[in-house]
Amino acid sequence: MKEILLVEDLDSDAELIQTALKVAGAANPVRRLHNGEQAIAYLSQVEETAAIGPPVPSILFLDLKLPGISGFEILERLRDRQALARMLRIVFSQFGDSNSIRRAYSLGAHSFLSKPVRAADLRGLIEMFPGYWMFDVSLKKTPIAPPDLPSDSKGNDGRITS
Numbered sequence: 666m667k668e669i670l671l672v673e674d675l676d677s678d679a680e681l682i683q684t685a686l687k688v689a690g691a692a693n694p695v696r697r698l699h700n701g702e703q704a705i706a707y708l709s710q711v712e713e714t715a716a717i718g719p720p721v722p723s724i725l726f727l728d729l730k731l732p733g734i735s736g737f738e739i740l741e742r743l744r745d746r747q748a749l750a751r752m753l754r755i756v757f758s759q760f761g762d763s764n765s766i767r768r769a770y771s772l773g774a775h776s777f778l779s780k781p782v783r784a785a786d787l788r789g790l791i792e793m794f795p796g797y798w799m800f801d802v803s804l805k806k807t808p809i810a811p812p813d814l815p816s817d818s819k820g821n822d823g824r825i826t827s
Contacts (some may be wrong), residue, residue, distance in 0.1 A: 666719065667693050667723040667724070668693060668694050668696055668719075668723060668724075669686070669691075669693045669694070669695045669696070669722060669724045669725075669726060670695075670696050670698065670704070670707070670708075670722035670724070670725050670726070670815040671683070671695050671696065671697045671698070671726045672697075672698045672699075672700070672701070672703075672704045672726065672727045672731065672736070672739070673697065673699070673726070673728045673731075674699050674700055674728065674731050674732055675728075677811055678728070678780060678781070678782075679697055681781055681782060682703075682757075682782050683695055683697075684727060684784075685775075685782050685783060685784040685786075685787050686784075686787055688784035688787075689785065689787040689788045690788070690789060690791070693723070693724065696722065697727045697783065700731050700732055700733050700734070701731045701732075701733050701734025701735060701736070701738060701739050702733050702734055702739060704727075704734070704739055705734060705739060705742060708743065708749060708812070711748075712746060712748040712749060713827070717747050721748060721749055721751070721752055722752045723751075723752060723753060723757065724755065725743075725752050725754045726755050726756075726757065727739060727752065727754065727755070727756045727757070727774075728756075728757060728758060729756055729757070729758035729765065729769065730758055730759065730760065730794055736756055736758070736769075737768060737769065737772060740754065740756070740769065740772035740773050740774060741772050743773060744772060744773050752771070753775050753776075753794055754773055754774045754775050754776075755774070755775060755776045755777075755778065755790065756769045756774045756776070756777050756778070757777070757778040757779065757780055757782055757795075758777075758779070758780060759779070759780045761779055773776070776790055776793075777792075778790075796823070808811060
């Protein structure tokens, strides 16, 4: 199963990401953890029991600003762990400065999204990294409104309406 591991301390941001994933057509099961300590413990357990335990998540959605162990520290700890090497690492944050973005990529992030995460952004990632996702066939072809359309041409969920 191509599980998504979502590490986000704020319930509102986690809900937005999960909603955006559904609107974008992703049907991967999502396991949500609230902080860096939980993430490190879970990934260590998955790594140790890879042959008999739950599979390594295919995607890591990681907030960079977490209480305790930060997203940067998690990326650093994951860097040289061979069992976790195939996991797609997508980081998101309100940090928009170029130093944070460069640092995340230098620590192994594959993509950087700014908060709030939008369904259109996730659709772009799905297209860039197609092998990591499962799709809800009923949503796969749902058009996502580009950000430059006037707001009166969009439904509440971001889909184009007639």
